[in-house]
Amino acid sequence: MPPATGHDILADVKDAIHFISSSLHLDMASHLLESHRPSVFGFKVDPDAIAVMGTSAGGLCAYLAAAHAVPKPKAVLSMYGMGGNLLTSQYFSPKTTAFFRGRELLDSANFRDYLYPASEILAQTSDSALIYHSQTSATPGYPANPRMLLARLYLQLGTFMDYYTGCHDPSLSAALRSAATRQVNVSSAVIEDAIPAEHLSLFPQLQIGSTWPPTFLIHGSLDSAVLKDESCHLYHLLQRAGVDAKLKIIDSEEHSFDYQKDAEEKYGQEGGLFDEIAEFVISHVRL
Structure with a gap:
């Protein structure tokens, strides 16, 4: 996003699951034949054993697959995933102080091309590379591709829902903000x-x-990018619906805690969190 919206993301998610379940194994077989490796020709995808997993915004994609994909995934794994509760002020209230992992507020003037209405005429793209400033720059290691900062910018401006839905005029974010402040304990x-x-x-x-x-659902207790309450909220909704749901809050961890240098040491031991994740997925795709 932009110029794409959540509707495009949903369409891509549905297309991906359909492709995996309907034709990926045929494409793989064709490739293997062309590469003269018939000994592994029997390898294919089981359309009845698909699980979806995602971290952060990828968690939202996993949820969309769970809700709309055909065939329906056998299991969902979300680590600090967005989308457990999109109707909170985190998504539609402007921020005036640091809120995203303690990082500085962004200057919207540096993102004019990505702000509505200019964002409506951006060229469509299916790829956006992860690019960082070199160690010799004034901001070493800082994202050099502005798209890498857009979600954070829209959260800061309180307009994330406008870009997610494409509903800018009238602004859905403004409507949600108004509804949330119309009465006490709304x-x-x-x-x-x-x-x-x-x-x-x-x-x-x-x-x-x-x-x-x-x-x-797995979430760090100190997550300031995607609040842990999102996973808690979704967990309670799933429980109420009678869904087999599991929630694990990891004490004293921020967003992307599994990317930290000591993550394998903390969670990769036998019987640790990573094993627990693998066991959950395997147990459900083998049903």
């Missing part, structure tokens, strides 16, 4: 009513039902 239903019907499919929490796949 209910989630009041906020939900502010969402146009054509965008409801983009909100995983509104798609929960008894057919949702078994789900394992």
Whole structure:
């Protein structure tokens, strides 16, 4: 995003699952034949044993697959995933102090091309490289591709929902903000009513039902990028729907804790978190 929206993301997620389940094994077999390796020709994809996994924004993609993909995934793993509750102020309230992992606020003037309405005429792209400034620059290691900072920028501006849904004029973020502040102790239903019907499919929490796949949610207790309450919220919705759901809050961990240098030492030992994840996925795809 942009110029794509959550609707494009949802379409890609559905297409990916359909491709994997319907034709990937045929494409693999064809490639193996062409490479003269018939001894492994029997390797293929089992469309009845697909699980989806994602971290951060990838968690949102996993939730969208759980809600809409055909065939429905057998299991969902989300690590500090977005989308457990998109109807919180984290997504539609402007920020005036550091909020995202303690990092500085961004200067929106540096992102003019990515702000509505200029963002509407951006060229479509299917790839956006991870590029960082060199160690000799004034900001070594800092993202050099502005797209890498857009989610953080939209959260800061309180306009994330506008870009996610494509609903800029009128602004969905403004409507949600208004609904949330209209009364004391506003209910989630009041906020939900502010969402146009054509965008409801983009909100995983509104798609929960008894057919949702078994789900394992993992979140750091100190996460300031995607608040742990999102996973807690989704967990309670899944429990209420009778879904096999598991929630694990990791004490004293921030966002992307599994990328830290000591992650393998902390969580990779026999019987540790990473083994627990593997066992969960394997046990459900083998049912």
